[in-house]
């Protein structure tokens with residue numbers, strides 16, 4: 001018998017082909033980044049790893065957005081990291097601003113009240129950011145015409161070779177939402193989010209599919225269990241966010257005051273929406289993508305992945321995460337059943 005290292009399976013796995021993908025074997029997608037000038041260093045690190053692990057080969061363009069003008073230093077610093085196309089966009093106040101339902105004065109009062117209650121509790125810019133990422137980014141002129149996006153942030157790490165195109169993988173299987181890490185949200189940041197979600201569901205149940213993975217975010221008590229996909233990594237078929245249902249849901253939330261008076265994050269908003277609007281087969285855990293955002297990391301434990309990754313699976317958050325376990329376990333729930341539960 002051949003030693004393990006000479007067996008065909010191993011050789012095949014190790015023989016990564018770096019041929020560029022054939023035309024048609026790509027989607028109309030981009031890597032989308034929201035970033036401040038001050039985060040140049042952190043973004044260079046993220047992009048260096050992202051290029052080495054994936055994009056040097058797959059050549060997706062970057063769309064880099066900012067609420068301020070980019071400095072020349074920033075653009076020069078990014079240019080040195082990639083040969084791929086980089087498009088820069090600046091956000092105007094139609095995309096980066098207050099919800100119509102809130103006032104700057106009352107916001108100031110609420111930030112003061114919340115500043116010691118949770119991380120970013122007193123930050124106004126964080127509120128703009130979360131609202132933008134929840135309901136605005138896909139309307140930006142540089143994102144509007146994309147069918148797919150992959151979110152990248154400064155100071156994240158990619159640990160494994162990604163030798164196939166996750167966009168194409170998703171497209172070919174009808175997957176609309178891809179994630180790596182699924183933690184629990186701090187309850188205090190979303191105190192009334194589920195209340196408003198329930199109100200929206202009751203008024204708009206005609207927009208919901210007959211079955212969905214709502215089960216993942218909702219317990220049998222009809223309440224939100226704080227599970228969410230950590231949206232600093234997400235790969236999404238943007239038709240999800242451009243659907244009538246998502247648009248309606250976002251508008252409804254924007255007309256409640258929680259993006260500012262609480263601190264609703266785009267992660268719980270996206271996650272609740274994806275769970276309400278998609279079925280289990282349309283949401284995918286990219287277990288093979290080793291990833292770290294400050295605070296938590298995912299490292300694949302499959303021994304086969306060891307030759308492609310440089311992380312320690314024993315330190316992976318994801319195999320201990322209750323929400324991740326729940327994701328593996330739950331199945332779709334019928335709309336009627338959900339309507340019963342939220343009414344209890």
Ligand code: GDP
Pocket residue numbers: 033034035036037039065066067068125126129152153154232
């Ligand atoms: P965290 O991941 O929740 O800790 O929040 P981050 O500070 O990482 O912000 C999330 C993303 O939004 C990152 O890509 C940041 O660069 C970006 N971001 C946050 N606040 C601002 C801001 O005020 N202006 C800009 N241009 N980007 C921001």
Ligand code: MN
Pocket residue numbers: 153232293
């Ligand atoms: Mn971040």
